[in-house]
Amino acid sequence: MKYSKKSVxxxxxxxxxxxxxxxxxxxxxREAFSVTNYDLNLQxxxxxxxxxxxxKITLQNDSQTPQKIAVxxxxxxxxxxxxxxxxxxxQFVTQPYTSDIDHTGxxxxxxxxxxxxxxxxxxxxxxxxxxxxxxxDATRLTRIGTPEEAANSTDWDQIGADFTAVRGAGYVAxxxxxxxxxxLSEGNSLFEVLGRWKNREAxxxxxxxFTQIGSNEKLPPILFNGVSCSGPAYESMxxxxxxxxxxxxxxxxxxxxxFVIADYKVLERPAVEVRYLHGHDVAATTFADAAEKIVxxxxxxxxPQREKxxxxxxxxxxxxxxxxxxxxxxxxxxxxxxxxxxAAAHQLTHAAFVSFxxxxxxxxxxxxxxxxxxxxxxxxxxxDYMGLHxxxxxxxxAPTTAPKSEDEVHRSLVNTTGEExxxxxxxxxxxxxxDMVGDAALKKAIAAYRPEQDKEPSYMPxxxxxxxxxDLEWFFDDWVYRDRGLPDFxxxxxxxxxxxxxxxxxxxxxxxxGTAGAEVPVIVKFAGGEIMRRLEVRAKxxxxxxxxxxxxxxxxxxxxxxxxxxxTTNNVFKIEAMAEK
Ligand SMILES: [Zn+2]
Numbered sequence: 001m002k003y004s005k006k007s008v009x010x011x012x013x014x015x016x017x018x019x020x021x022x023x024x025x026x027x028x029x030r031e032a033f034s035v036t037n038y039d040l041n042l043q044x045x046x047x048x049x050x051x052x053x054x055x056k057i058t059l060q061n062d063s064q065t066p067q068k069i070a071v072x073x074x075x076x077x078x079x080x081x082x083x084x085x086x087x088x089x090x091q092f093v094t095q096p097y098t099s100d101i102d103h104t105g106x107x108x109x110x111x112x113x114x115x116x117x118x119x120x121x122x123x124x125x126x127x128x129x130x131x132x133x134x135x136x137d138a139t140r141l142t143r144i145g146t147p148e149e150a151a152n153s154t155d156w157d158q159i160g161a162d163f164t165a166v167r168g169a170g171y172v173a174x175x176x177x178x179x180x181x182x183x184l185s186e187g188n189s190l191f192e193v194l195g196r197w198k199n200r201e202a203x204x205x206x207x208x209x210f211t212q213i214g215s216n217e218k219l220p221p222i223l224f225n226g227v228s229c230s231g232p233a234y235e236s237m238x239x240x241x242x243x244x245x246x247x248x249x250x251x252x253x254x255x256x257x258x259f260v261i262a263d264y265k266v267l268e269r270p271a272v273e274v275r276y277l278h279g280h281d282v283a284a285t286t287f288a289d290a291a292e293k294i295v296x297x298x299x300x301x302x303x304p305q306r307e308k309x310x311x312x313x314x315x316x317x318x319x320x321x322x323x324x325x326x327x328x329x330x331x332x333x334x335x336x337x338x339x340x341x342x343a344a345a346h347q348l349t350h351a352a353f354v355s356f357x358x359x360x361x362x363x364x365x366x367x368x369x370x371x372x373x374x375x376x377x378x379x380x381x382x383x384d385y386m387g388l389h390x391x392x393x394x395x396x397x398a399p400t401t402a403p404k405s406e407d408e409v410h411r412s413l414v415n416t417t418g419e420e421x422x423x424x425x426x427x428x429x430x431x432x433x434x435d436m437v438g439d440a441a442l443k444k445a446i447a448a449y450r451p452e453q454d455k456e457p458s459y460m461p462x463x464x465x466x467x468x469x470x471d472l473e474w475f476f477d478d479w480v481y482r483d484r485g486l487p488d489f490x491x492x493x494x495x496x497x498x499x500x501x502x503x504x505x506x507x508x509x510x511x512x513x514g515t516a517g518a519e520v521p522v523i524v525k526f527a528g529g530e531i532m533r534r535l536e537v538r539a540k541x542x543x544x545x546x547x548x549x550x551x552x553x554x555x556x557x558x559x560x561x562x563x564x565x566x567x568t569t570n571n572v573f574k575i576e577a578m579a580e581k
Pocket of ligand 1: 323350362365
């Protein structure tokens with residue numbers, strides 16, 4: 001068996017000796033298999049921070065070649081106990097695998113020698129057992145310099161006596177995954193690895209049986225993805241055992257399956273269910289009220305609710321909110337109805353509208369937040385809110401130079417795994433589309449969307465195109481199918497002449513120096529008022545327009561902030577007072 005010196009040095013210490021014989025000589029394809037089915041029994045002991053798992057998983061060979069080796073990864077704080085195939089114990093070696101896909105920054109990897117080769121597309125069922133603890137651990141963040149407090153408020157997952165919340169892939173590998181290394185210090189590496197894994201898992205099913213063990217007489221219910229699934233509790237020899245409780249089968253889509261155990265109070269409303277911790281009654285009520293209030297508005301845009309929106313409280317007031325489908329985990333601390341409404345708009349959109357394409361599902365949920373702000377406080381408030389997202393966007397989009405061709409496709413909205421793109425950029429794209437086609441047409445297109453019919457990236461664009469006479473292909477090409485960067489508008493020149501009736505005819509030449517086209521609002525300020533026109537300017541193109549105004553023109557402003565742009569310092573054009581003719 002041949003193996004390079006380098007690979008020996010890579011796996012340090014005694015583990016090297018263990019794994020060398022079994023592993024080296026093969027180049028490990030960690031992403032060869034996906035897990036298409038999970039059927040797991042979980043035993044959770046919150047007071048001991050413990051998790052024990054027994055169950056079955058089905059692996060599918062996604063690669064082009066037969067596979068004899070499968071890699072299974074769980075959080076580094078968990079240990080593999082046994083792996084069997086059809087009642088036979090299979091050979092496996094374990095090793096730590098450094099990867100930021102888990103909060104501990106490392107995985108317990110089992111390299112499994114399967115009893116036989118699995119052909120491409122073929123499957124094999126394994127019986128697995130593993131156990132350990134899940135403690136608060138933000139190693140992956142602190143080791144790249146994140147201050148501890150902030151890191152703990154981001155990676156807040158743990159099993160604990162007072163509060164248990166554990167999120168799935170991307171946070172805690174509490175069920176087996178199979179991924180290449182993800183590194184937080186390397187740009188988008190984590191997003192990409194996680195995105196690939198979630199795509200491979202999108203059709204997977206998960207069936208869980210939960211058993212909870214504790215010393216209290218009453219054990220709080222377990223929530224799995226926001227749904228309570230507790231079984232009967234009984235007491236024996238000083239411990240209380242609740243379960244096993246059946247947690248529904250479901251396809252994973254792009255969610256991170258999440259379980260929570262907390263002594264929540266529940267506030268039930270027709271559209272939303274809010275679970276809150278002791279003392280948070282006011283914030284919970286504020287949230288529920290705000291959500292109920294905007295249901296008709298969300299329904300009008302995104303259709304009736306498919307399911308109740310579910311919100312659950314987090315004890316750390318600074319904890320980063322987390323969402324998985326219609327479930328929102330967030331600290332319920334604010335009694336500001338506007339903030340609550342903003343969060344609820346996003347969540348209710350998820351409860352009403354489903355797509356497995358992030359630019360549609362997340363883009364629309366963020367778009368809903370901008371719509372909500374516009375409705376509450378006017379267009380300016382919505383544009384300011386989008387401005388927060390836009391600044392993140394112009395940081396990652398290269399100014400004026402077009403992205404490289406492979407990036408164009410890779411980073412396009414239809415393919416991207418980058419959150420800034422499928423959240424911030426997608427929100428702006430939806431807003432621009434709405435400005436171009438109007439509310440009624442866009443609502444109809446959204447209402448016509450059927451996730452099960454969405455087989456092509458062009459499905460949604462075609463639904464929108466069907467509602468308008470306008471050609472939008474260029475827009476989808478620049479913004480959705482490809483990442484062509486951003487526009488950069490500039491008024492090249494403006495001439496005005498006074499007509500005999502006293503009005504002024506202004507001729508404006510608008511230049512788009514950028515690499516993506518857009519329809520942009522142009523505002524002309526003149527003595528006594530202002531007027532707005534919308535102009536379509538393709539990438540690297542100019543357009544000329546004539547505007548009649550009733551007073552002497554003073555200033556031209558391109559872009560009210562609704563179009564993301566790489567450079568906004570050249571957007572105001574002053575018109576010199578001109579000599580009377
Ligand atoms: Zn969302």
